[in-house]
Structures are given as structure tokens and as C-alpha cells.
Amino acid sequence: xxxxxxxxxxxxxxxxxxxxxxxxxxxxxxxxxxxxxxxxxxxxxxxxxxxxxxxxxxxxxxxxxxxxxxxxxxxxxxxxxxxxxxxxxxxxxxxxxxxxxxxxxxxxxxxxxxxxxxxxxxxxxxxxxxxxxxxxxxxxxxxxxxxxxxxxxxxxxxxxxxxxxxxxxxxxxxxxxxxxxxxxxxxxxxxxxxxxxxxxxxxxxxxxxxxxxxxxxxxxxxxxxxxxxxxxxxxxxxxxxxxxxxxxxxxxxxxxxxxxxxxxxxxxxxxxxxxxxxxxxxxxxxxxxxxxxxxxxxxxxxxxxxxxxxxxxxxxxxxxxxxxxxxxxxxxxxxxxxxxxxxxxxxxxxxxxxxxxxxxxxxxxxxxxxxxxxxxxxxxxxxxxxxxxxxxxxxxxxxxxxxxxxxxxxxxxxxxxxxxxxxxxxxxxxxxxxxxxxxxxxxxxxxxxxxxxxxxxxxxxxxxxxxxxxxxxxxxxxxxxxxxxxxxxxxxxxxxxx
Amino acid sequence: xxxxxxxxxxxxxxxxxxxxxxxxxxxxxxxxxxxxxxxxxxxxxxxxxxxxxxxxxxxxxxxxxxxxxxxxxxxxxxxxxxxxxxxxxxxxxxxxxxxxxxxxxxxxxxxxxxxxxxxxxxxxxxxxxxxxxxxxxxxxxxxxxxxxxxxxxxxxxxxxxxxxxxxxxxxxxxxxxxxxxxxxxxxxxxxxxxxxxxxxxxxxxxxxxxxxxxxxxxxxxxxxxxxxxxxxxxxxxxxxxxxxxxxxxxxxxxxxxxxxxxxxxxxx
Numbered sequence: 001x002x003x004x005x006x007x008x009x010x011x012x013x014x015x016x017x018x019x020x021x022x023x024x025x026x027x028x029x030x031x032x033x034x035x036x037x038x039x040x041x042x043x044x045x046x047x048x049x050x051x052x053x054x055x056x057x058x059x060x061x062x063x064x065x066x067x068x069x070x071x072x073x074x075x076x077x078x079x080x081x082x083x084x085x086x087x088x089x090x091x092x093x094x095x096x097x098x099x100x101x102x103x104x105x106x107x108x109x110x111x112x113x114x115x116x117x118x119x120x121x122x123x124x125x126x127x128x129x130x131x132x133x134x135x136x137x138x139x140x141x142x143x144x145x146x147x148x149x150x151x152x153x154x155x156x157x158x159x160x161x162x163x164x165x166x167x168x169x170x171x172x173x174x175x176x177x178x179x180x181x182x183x184x185x186x187x188x189x190x191x192x193x194x195x196x197x198x199x200x201x202x203x204x205x206x207x208x209x210x211x212x213x214x215x216x217x218x219x220x221x222x223x224x225x226x227x228x229x230x231x232x233x234x235x236x237x238x239x240x241x242x243x244x245x246x247x248x249x250x251x252x253x254x255x256x257x258x259x260x261x262x263x264x265x266x267x268x269x270x271x272x273x274x275x276x277x278x279x280x281x282x283x284x285x286x287x288x289x290x291x292x293x294x295x296x297x298x299x300x301x302x303x304x305x306x307x308x309x310x311x312x313x314x315x316x317x318x319x320x321x322x323x324x325x326x327x328x329x330x331x332x333x334x335x336x337x338x339x340x341x342x343x344x345x346x347x348x349x350x351x352x353x354x355x356x357x358x359x360x361x362x363x364x365x366x367x368x369x370x371x372x373x374x375x376x377x378x379x380x381x382x383x384x385x386x387x388x389x390x391x392x393x394x395x396x397x398x399x400x401x402x403x404x405x406x407x408x409x410x411x412x413x414x415x416x417x418x419x420x421x422x423x424x425x426x427x428x429x430x431x432x433x434x435x436x437x438x439x440x441x442x443x444x445x446x447x448x449x450x451x452x453x454x455x456x457x458x459x460x461x462x463x464x465x466x467x468x469x470x471x472x473x474x475x476x477x478x479x480x481x482x483x484x485x486x487x488x489x490x491x492x493x494x495x496x497x498x
Numbered sequence: 499x500x501x502x503x504x505x506x507x508x509x510x511x512x513x514x515x516x517x518x519x520x521x522x523x524x525x526x527x528x529x530x531x532x533x534x535x536x537x538x539x540x541x542x543x544x545x546x547x548x549x550x551x552x553x554x555x556x557x558x559x560x561x562x563x564x565x566x567x568x569x570x571x572x573x574x575x576x577x578x579x580x581x582x583x584x585x586x587x588x589x590x591x592x593x594x595x596x597x598x599x600x601x602x603x604x605x606x607x608x609x610x611x612x613x614x615x616x617x618x619x620x621x622x623x624x625x626x627x628x629x630x631x632x633x634x635x636x637x638x639x640x641x642x643x644x645x646x647x648x649x650x651x652x653x654x655x656x657x658x659x660x661x662x663x664x665x666x667x668x669x670x671x672x673x674x675x676x677x678x679x680x681x682x683x684x685x686x687x688x689x690x691x692x693x694x695x696x697x698x699x700x701x702x703x704x705x706x707x708x709x710x711x712x713x714x715x716x717x718x719x720x721x722x723x724x725x726x727x728x729x730x731x732x733x734x735x736x737x738x739x740x741x742x743x744x745x746x747x748x749x750x751x752x753x754x755x756x757x758x759x760x761x762x763x764x765x766x
Contacts, residue, residue: 079667091667120592123667123693123753124737125744146744147751148592170740171733174664209658219665222733223654 033287036134039158041109044070053102056236057248059198059259060105062191068109075102076117077126084232085239087215092179099237100202100263101182108160108189120148125169132163132184140168160188162285162303164261173265177207177225179237181263183303196254202261203269203320205230212329228266233325235333242333250310252339257307264300271298272321280307295321312346313339365389373458380465380477387466390459403471411440414471423478427486430460457483531558532684533762539639542735554639559632560757562675562686566603569612572623573601579619588618592750609674611692611755617747620695624758631697632759643682651732660734663690692755699742
């Protein structure tokens with residue numbers, strides 16, 4: 001009791017020394033916290049508290065307690081068939097029915113009475129190893145539970161921090177690969193600085209017999225797991241868990257905190273939020289923080305708390321920046337930020353045009369044409385001017401600035417009977433390329449022109465209009481509509497691209 | 499192939515003939531069993547440090563697990579094993595909970611393997627038939643076989659096939675007994691249907707002599723388990739052992755059943 005009072009006094013002094021609690025960031029300890037030796041804040045006080053458990057991406061509310069309590073946690077293990085991707089199901093073994101498992105939030109010094117229940121329909125025995133536990137096995141041996149049974153053990157949360165918990169029943173790797181992990185937050189005695197939004201995100205790697213997105217029910221592939229060659233790398237247990245309508249949502253001006261874990265079993269995460277910079281990262285789930293971080297490394301069986309302030313609206317993409325995992329194995333989540341535009345910070349796209357390197361005389365003509373197209377006032381004159389610039393960048397390397405081509409190699413466009421005979425054919429050649437012999441002005445050319453797939457309908461129209469009105473050609477114009485029509489009625493050769 | 503079939507037939511007849519001689523309380527007809535010659539065997543749980551193999555003596559093993567209908571016959575004759583009369587020491591609350599009544603499993607599940615039975619009840623059933631539960635090494639020896647090989651444990655396809663069962667949740671109905679193909683020894687349903695009790699389930703892991711069995715907690719959490727398992731890639735067996743070690747003798751589970759065995763020369 002005396003010891004407890006002293007500890008509280010010391011905590012109060014510490015807070016006083018660091019400033020008022022609402023200046024949140026500055027109260028965060030920068031010196032050593034004393035670890036587990038300072039973590040026993042005395043016996044539990046008051047009535048036992050039932051922990052609020054939440055499913056991802058929700059986070060339970062702060063404990064808002066000033067004294068240690070006895071906290072009762074009741075967690076149920078359920079084996080469930082759930083989608084891992086569109087049209088693909090997998091048998092997940094879960095803590096609380098979700099992957100990752102329910103989020104547990106306690107305060108340093110709390111005495112946690114942990115009840116692990118294994119659903120009667122479970123096929124497997126399970127247990128739990130909480131990295132926030134001080135004691136052999138982290139609770140694993142004490143919580144080993146057969147299907148249709150429950151077990152109980154108690155621990156004192158001596159160390160503050162963000163900790164992974166996971167099943168540790170043999171074969172451990174398989175239990176973890178099937179989704180048996182989650183996070184437990186042990187708040188520092190003074191609590192965490194308040195923020196506007198808190199989210200719970202956890203990465204995991206998955207090993208299925210079928211290939212990525214192969215439909216149907218997919219069993220666990222042990223060999224792929226041993227080879228550390230995952231089929232899926234996912235946030236919150238399925239592709240699309242945090243995208244589309246399920247995207248995380250916040251607003252500009254909000255301060256966001258994400259509790260990010262990595263269940264593994266194998267991969268280490270290069271956790272990154274595209275378009276944001278983490279103002280603050282409590283790396284490795286520990287006490288101290290780094291500021292202004294682009295990508296933070298989260299080990300398998302580890303966690304990090306990241307915080308950032310939102311200024312600019314739009315979609316922000318969470319990825320594992322070991323980037324093939326994001327685009328080929330599913331490690332993508334979306335944070336959807338609403339709010340008014342902030343062009344002073346980020347303008348959005350101001351220009352979208354072809355980059356023409358040293359050949360580019362003046363892009364203004366293209367911009368003028370694009371604006372005229374948008375406003376429906378495009379003239380043939382404007383088309384010719386824009387087409388000239390585009391021609392110089394795209395076509396003149398072969399057909400030459402003079403439109404004369406190169407004898408026996410590249411056919412001429414100037415006074416070309418082939419070009420002028422058939423407008424539709426000309427459009428088709430620009431869109432789809434040309435391969436094989438052609439006769440132009442009496443000479444035979446047998447060469448290859450690649451499809452100009454990088455050009456849009458406007459650009460093709462402008463280039464051809466320019467060609468039809470240059471080097472002594474007789475005139476005429478091509479519209480984007482004509483190009484679009486040809487585009488939909490012709491087919492480009494398989495595999496061909498510019 | 500023909501010879502094996504013939505042997506199977508003779509054995510089946512022999513079993514049927516001896517059935518009426520069984521003790522009071524035994525089912526009217528004992529199920530067919532086969533003789534397995536045994537031999538030196540490399541278990542996932544080596545008998546002692548630096549000892550790789552163990553000798554499995556010849557034994558007879560039931561071809562299929564005990565069904566609900568089989569167990570109902572037993573319960574009728576030995577009412578102390580009814581779910582409403584069983585001693586709390588010998589069975590937990592889940593014991594035969596899924597049956598329609600204390601003596602009747604209901605037609606729908608009659609031919610499925612009996613589950614929700616404690617080790618005590620399973621042992622009593624086999625005993626009443628003059629048999630016993632198979633020992634772990636015996637069970638593992640028989641279960642190492644594929645349809646073509648007596649020991650297929652190094653075959654990755656066969657392994658994956660077994661693992662596939664573990665990749666399905668236990669919520670669907672169980673198949674009727676004998677519905678999986680016979681293995682090399684003529685035994686069915688060792689994989690892909692239910693877990694099975696073994697006679698030494700209570701001692702195989704938590705040994706009084708730690709030198710014989712390694713750390714008694716080795717299967718219970720990661721570090722130690724990784725150290726003392728042999729054949730660490732044999733996930734299917736590891737899971738069997740983990741399951742057995744999680745169960746106390748009075749426990750029952752919706753996916754734990756059993757079959758009986760005897761020493762050779764002694765018909766079940």
C-alpha cells in the first residue's frame with residue numbers, strides 16, 4: 001500500500017515535470033521506464049473489470065483508470081471457414097472468430113485473469129502465448145485447452161507496450177499460419193495521449209495448396225510454409241478486409257493512431273502508408289519513438305504503434321513495401337480520408353501530358369488542344385499544332401521531321417498515296433501497328449511499326465490531322481470519335497505494344 | 499492383392515465366429531480386424547534420447563473405428579456408461595452429448611464413428627470385448643501406411659492428403675465408418691475421419707522419467723516442441739500428439755473417437 005502510494009506520487013511528479021497531460025506528445029517518457037521492475041503498481045483495486053474485446057479494425061476504448069485493477073479476459077477459440085479472397089475460402093483458426101484475434105487493452109500493473117475457451121466444434125487443441133506475459137511460455141502451458149473445454153490463468157502485466165499474442169500448440173507454425181494471433185496493448189499508467197481515431201491492423205502470411213486467387217476451398221500447404229513461400233500476404237486476414245466499403249475511414253484534421261502487428265508466421269513487414277509520413281512510430285511496440293518515418297519494419301511476432309495527422313483528403317494505401325506482396329499477394333489496405341481539398345499542401349494532378357524529351361519544342365500546343373477538346377471548341381488548326389509536337393516526339397524518329405521517311409526502310413508520309421488513300425486504315429495502323437510489306441509511292445517497304453498504345457484518341461487524331469496537312473499533303477482532318485470507332489472495331493496483335 | 503483380399507475375408511469370418519464367445523457387454527458382432535506384424539519403427543516420438551527406433555510387437559487392429567451403433571449396444575448392456583449414469587470422474591459433460599437419448603444415438607449418426615467419448619469409456623468398451631485400445635506406437639505404425647506402402651511418411655503427396663483433413667473445419671457431418679480406402683495393412687479411417695484414443699494417451703507425453711520423454715511440456719509450447727519432435731515436417735502426427743496431449747482421460751470431444759486392438763493370438 002505504501003509502496004503503491006509512493007509509486008503514484010512518483011508518477012504524478014513525473015507528469016508534472018513533463019507538462020500538462022493535454023500536451024500529449026511531450027508527456028511521453030523519453031527516459032527509461034524501468035521495465036518490469038517498475039511495473040508492479042500494487043494489488044488490484046476495486047471490483048474486477050471485464051475487458052472490452054474488439055474485432056479488427058476496431059480498438060477498445062482507453063482503460064481510463066488511475067489504479068491497477070483485476071481485469072477478466074474471456075477469449076474463445078473458434079475454427080471457421082471464411083473467405084481469404086474473392087471466391088476462395090480457407091479454414092481459419094481464430095481467437096474470437098476473426099483474423100487477427102480480438103484486441104485486448106489493459107493498463108500496466110493490471111492483474112489479468114485470462115479465460116481461454118476452445119469451442120466444442122473445434123477439431124484442434126489450442127493455447128495462447130501472450131508476449132505481454134512475464135512467465136514461462138507466456139501462458140502457453142497454462143492455457144493448453146482441448147476442444148469443448150476452457151482453462152484459466154492469471155498474470156500481472158508488468159511491462160507496458162504493444163504485444164502480439166498467438167497460439168503455441170504444435171505444430172506452432174501451422175496454428176499461426178491459420179490466423180491464430182492478435183494484439184494486447186498494455187497502456188502506460190498515465191494512458192496514451194488522446195487521438196481522434198484508433199485502428200487495429202495486423203499482417204499475416206498464408207500458404208494454400210492452390211495458387212493466388214485459385215477459387216474454391218484451399219487447404220494449408222505445409223511445404224510452402226516451410227519454404228517461406230506464401231500464397232497470400234494480407235492485412236486483417238482476407239483480401240478486401242480493409243478495402244472498398246470496408247476501407248478504414250478518417251477525416252482531414254484528425255490525428256490517427258494505428259496499432260499494427262505482424263503475426264507472420266514467416267515474413268517481416270516493411271509497413272508503409274502511401275502518401276503519408278508517420279509523424280511518430282513506437283517501433284517494436286516499445287516505449288520510445290522515432291519521428292518522421294516513411295517505412296517501419298515490423299518483425300513476425302512483433303508490433304508497432306504508428307501515428308500521423310491527416311491534412312489532405314483522398315485514399316491512402318497501406319502496403320507491405322516489400323512490394324510484390326502488395327500487388328501480387330494481397331498486402332493492401334485503404335485509409336479513406338474525407339475533407340476539403342488542400343491545394344496548398346497537395347495540388348492533385350495539374351498536368352497530364354506526353355513527355356517528349358529533347359524533341360519537345362513547346363508543349364503549350366498540346367495543352368491548348370486538350371483544353372479546347374474539353375470545352376468542345378477544338379479547331380483543325382489547334383489539332384495540327386498539337387499533332388506537330390506529338391509527331392516530333394513519337395513519329396519523327398522513323399518517318400523524319402520532313403515526313404520523307406528513309407528510303408527502303410521507313411515509308412514516307414509526305415505525299416504518300418498509301419496514307420492519303422484510306423483514313424481509317426491510317427488510324428488502324430497507328431493504333432495497332434503494321435507488320436509486313438506495303439507499297440508506298442511505288443516503292444516496297446517491309447518493316448515493322450509497333451502499335452502506339454500509349455496514345456489516346458485525341459492524340460492519335462491530332463497526329464494524323466497534322467500528317468494530313470503537312471509536307472504538301474492535301475488536307476483533311478481526323479476526329480477523336482473516328483479514332484475511337486476504329487479502336488473498338490479492330491484488334492491489336494497479341495502481345496504487341498509500343 | 500487377391501491374397502490380401504482373401505486373408506481379409508478369412509479374418510472377417512474368424513472374427514464373426516468368435517464374436518459370440520465374447521464377454522458379457524460386448525457387441526453382438528465384433529468388427530473385422532487385421533494382424534499387423536510390426537517391427538522396428540521410427541516414431542515421431544523417439545523412445546529415448548539417441549534411440550531412433552522402437553520395436554512394435556505384432557498386434558491386431560480393428561479395420562474401422564467404433565460406430566455410434568456399436569457403442570449404443572455396449573451402453574445398453576453396461577448402463578453404468580450411459581451419459582446419465584456415468585461417474586463424473588470418468589467422463590466430462592460432453593460425454594455422448596450429441597446422442598438423441600441416453601441409449602440411442604439416433605438413426606442419422608448410427609453408422610458414424612462414435613465421438614464425445616472419454617478415454618475411460620473407450621477403454622471399458624474395448625475391455626468388454628476382450629480387447630484394448632491400441633498403443634501409440636501401434637497406432638502410429640498402422641497409420642504410417644498409404645494404400646501401397648507400409649511406410650509412406652516421406653511421400654509429400656500422401657502427407658498433404660492427410661493435412662487436407664486438418665484444413666477442414668469440424669462442423670460438417672462425419673462420414674460413416676469404413677468410408678475411406680483401406681491402407682496397406684487393410685485398415686481404414688486412420689486419417690481423415692476422427693482423432694482416436696490410444697491406450698497410453700495419458701503417459702506418452704507426460705512421463706515420470708523425463709530422460710525417456712524429454713521435457714514433459716514439450717508439446718505445449720513452441721520452443722520446447724521444436725526441440726524434441728523428430729520428423730518435424732510430419733505435421734499430421736504432431737497434431738495427433740498435440741490433440742491427445744490436450745485431452746485428459748475424462749475429456750470428450752466432437753472429433754475424438756477410437757478403435758480397439760488386441761495382442762496377436764487373442765481374437766477380439
